[in-house]
Amino acid sequence: MTRSLSGYTLRLRRFDPESGKGPYWQEFKVELEGHRSVLDAILKLRDEVDGSIGIRCSCRQAICGSCGVRINDKPGLACHTHLERAAQAASEGSRVIQVEPMGNMPVIKDLIVDMDAVHWKKIRRVTPWLINKQPVPEREYIVSHESMVDVTQSMGCIQCGACVSDCLSMEVDPEFIGPAQLAKAYRFVGDPRDARQYERLKDLAEDPHGIYDCTHCWMCIDACPKDVAPMSQIMRLRRLAGSEHQIEDRNNGHRHEHAFTENIARNGLLHEADLLSDSYGGKLSPRAVPVLLGSLPVILRALMRRKITLGHALLHPYRRRYKDLRQLFESIERRERRYELNLYVSGYDGAEPAQAAGNGPAMVATGTSGVGAGQAPREEGEDI
Amino acid sequence: MRVAYWPGCVSRGFTPELHGSMAKVAPLLDIELVEMDRAACCGAGVIAEHNQELADTLNARTFALAQQTDGELMMNICSTCQGAQTECQQRLDANDAYRDHVNETLASEGLRYERGLTNKNFLWLLVEEIGLAALQAKVTRPLSNLRVGPFYGCYIVRPMDQLGIDDDHPRHRYLQWVIEALGGTVVDYAGVYKCCGFPIITMNREASLRQAGRHLGDALDADADCLVTPCPLCHLNLDLQQPLAEKVIGRELGMPVLHLPQLVGLALGLEPRQLGMSKHVVRPASVIDWSAAVVGARADAQA
Ligand code: SF4
Ligand code: SF4
Ligand code: SF4
Ligand code: SF4
Ligand code: FES
Numbered sequence: 071m072t073r074s075l076s077g078y079t080l081r082l083r084r085f086d087p088e089s090g091k092g093p094y095w096q097e098f099k100v101e102l103e104g105h106r107s108v109l110d111a112i113l114k115l116r117d118e119v120d121g122s123i124g125i126r127c128s129c130r131q132a133i134c135g136s137c138g139v140r141i142n143d144k145p146g147l148a149c150h151t152h153l154e155r156a157a158q159a160a161s162e163g164s165r166v167i168q169v170e171p172m173g174n175m176p177v178i179k180d181l182i183v184d185m186d187a188v189h190w191k192k193i194r195r196v197t198p199w200l201i202n203k204q205p206v207p208e209r210e211y212i213v214s215h216e217s218m219v220d221v222t223q224s225m226g227c228i229q230c231g232a233c234v235s236d237c238l239s240m241e242v243d244p245e246f247i248g249p250a251q252l253a254k255a256y257r258f259v260g261d262p263r264d265a266r267q268y269e270r271l272k273d274l275a276e277d278p279h280g281i282y283d284c285t286h287c288w289m290c291i292d293a294c295p296k297d298v299a300p301m302s303q304i305m306r307l308r309r310l311a312g313s314e315h316q317i318e319d320r321n322n323g324h325r326h327e328h329a330f331t332e333n334i335a336r337n338g339l340l341h342e343a344d345l346l347s348d349s350y351g352g353k354l355s356p357r358a359v360p361v362l363l364g365s366l367p368v369i370l371r372a373l374m375r376r377k378i379t380l381g382h383a384l385l386h387p388y389r390r391r392y393k394d395l396r397q398l399f400e401s402i403e404r405r406e407r408r409y410e411l412n413l414y415v416s417g418y419d420g421a422e423p424a425q426a427a428g429n430g431p432a433m434v435a436t437g438t439s440g441v442g443a444g445q446a447p448r449e450e451g452e453d454i
Numbered sequence: 455m456r457v458a459y460w461p462g463c464v465s466r467g468f469t470p471e472l473h474g475s476m477a478k479v480a481p482l483l484d485i486e487l488v489e490m491d492r493a494a495c496c497g498a499g500v501i502a503e504h505n506q507e508l509a510d511t512l513n514a515r516t517f518a519l520a521q522q523t524d525g526e527l528m529m530n531i532c533s534t535c536q537g538a539q540t541e542c543q544q545r546l547d548a549n550d551a552y553r554d555h556v557n558e559t560l561a562s563e564g565l566r567y568e569r570g571l572t573n574k575n576f577l578w579l580l581v582e583e584i585g586l587a588a589l590q591a592k593v594t595r596p597l598s599n600l601r602v603g604p605f606y607g608c609y610i611v612r613p614m615d616q617l618g619i620d621d622d623h624p625r626h627r628y629l630q631w632v633i634e635a636l637g638g639t640v641v642d643y644a645g646v647y648k649c650c651g652f653p654i655i656t657m658n659r660e661a662s663l664r665q666a667g668r669h670l671g672d673a674l675d676a677d678a679d680c681l682v683t684p685c686p687l688c689h690l691n692l693d694l695q696q697p698l699a700e701k702v703i704g705r706e707l708g709m710p711v712l713h714l715p716q717l718v719g720l721a722l723g724l725e726p727r728q729l730g731m732s733k734h735v736v737r738p739a740s741v742i743d744w745s746a747a748v749v750g751a752r753a754d755a756q757a
Contacts, residue, residue: 241665283654
């Protein structure tokens, strides 16, 4: 079968520090089949039009993680993005494929960013190797399949940096440890052979730029070409640190989580005024005082604008409707093991995933008429 | 249409003007709200990070309550509810054994969740159920000279596949479409799809407020008159905390932030006061001035 060539326009972000000029955009035309990758197009341009275009690549098949770039404002692998799909995703139907270097990292040249300065430095921060339990067995460790399945998702990472590129916490706090980095941390925290689960968690919870500095924005989940879902791994780290090891971090992360849950158990609906003080250890806790004073203007302003009433700030008006809720909380929190479902591991019942949010027509079970629901997890062995 | 209505908690707590304006706007759009007043907070992702099963059970309970009503679907008015509930629903719908397990807990209250609930934010409902043409036809006071910056909130745009965002449902464009249908001008700025920073406000206050301040500043630089958001939590960080954000980034902002039903209500002819706009910390003066002008224009049109 012959596939026809099509014309594509690429708009590349160029920058050469030696030129003394600032970055600029340059447009190129290229003829290739639509199923070829954005990387193929850039390499063709480099070979045939402008040998000075800078891009990093190696495997050209989504294994090595070298070719991370931003395509049409979204981070991803150049070798893993079809030209035709990229053209369709271009802004306002322009079909112009815009390629620029990843964010949150300094640009070295054109599409090449300095991974060492940010990504790798931060990876080293999480002690990315196994610390053996002693005594080390004479031969190999025997580990059950189930206990390793849990960390397989984080092992899928190819260190491309796409998640780091668009991490919204890092954008405002460059010291934030980072999504790929914390996913890597979970890879060892969740490993049954590792001897330092508690110390690792304590360290990451106490660091003001650690697990509680992630703003839960889902960017890294959408960015990752390998379904690593760094944010989900960060949430696992938080669950382990807080619920399992009861680590009371100085960032109030665990206390906030606990206060929030307790707040709902007590009130049914979130009672914000309570939450604020409880997150810092209760209204009378010394830690709460400066924070409460700090937020006093906010609460006063809200009172002044009649946003809330004094009664509301002190009491919860809806509480009595939720008498049964406490029992539900207790029955679940009393369980010996937390019940956790990871769809990446368990997959979906039936051939198709259930419908995505609200694309189905009716109220009750409608089967699988939905579109585009979560991707089925990869078959084992598919990923390399 | 009748919908099982989940207002969320913040809309009845720190942003009562959201709940209030939704109640005013619904009849104008022929939406009948069947309020689910026994449903509990969705957990906003925080309960899930504490205990996943607990969050899933709380939301299964809400879904079951929705299924007990005669609404055609469930409607929420909070991006965070949409995202947090969708995440739980995905797990519940994917695995029969897990759903049965969760339903066992609900049985003590006589509740049961059946797979496949439809849960839509008011934004999605506007575009997909009511339709932009029908919405436009109801506009009595077009937002002719209003430059509006959309602010979605993370939970309603990511992850795209989980939220059913695809070529047939470009739900990450709906706010822009609605602003246009109401006659306003869409302002594109860097913060449209970013995070307001609210989730880390008690953990890293400075970073959180820097996020809010940056997006507000970007919108200001793009000459926006106001922002509009379908998320009350975003509203907390963007409006209630705006004076603090100003301090953190060292810049005056004064950017009004409207809830989606308020923006719709204005265009459907309601007065700013009826929509609770006097309750905002940053008074939407630019919007109100403008309304007065257009009220005048409407009188012209009648003449
Ligand atoms: S979810 Fe957390 S780690 Fe992931 S991109 Fe957002 S802030 Fe960064
Ligand atoms: S987690 Fe995903 S996006 Fe991040 S570096 Fe690893 S493979 Fe790339
Ligand atoms: S997201 Fe918020 S408003 Fe919505 S239910 Fe949860 S806590 Fe309440
Ligand atoms: S923008 Fe803020 S409140 Fe809104 S969804 Fe994101 S974190 Fe939540
Ligand atoms: S070149 Fe190896 S991942 Fe793209």
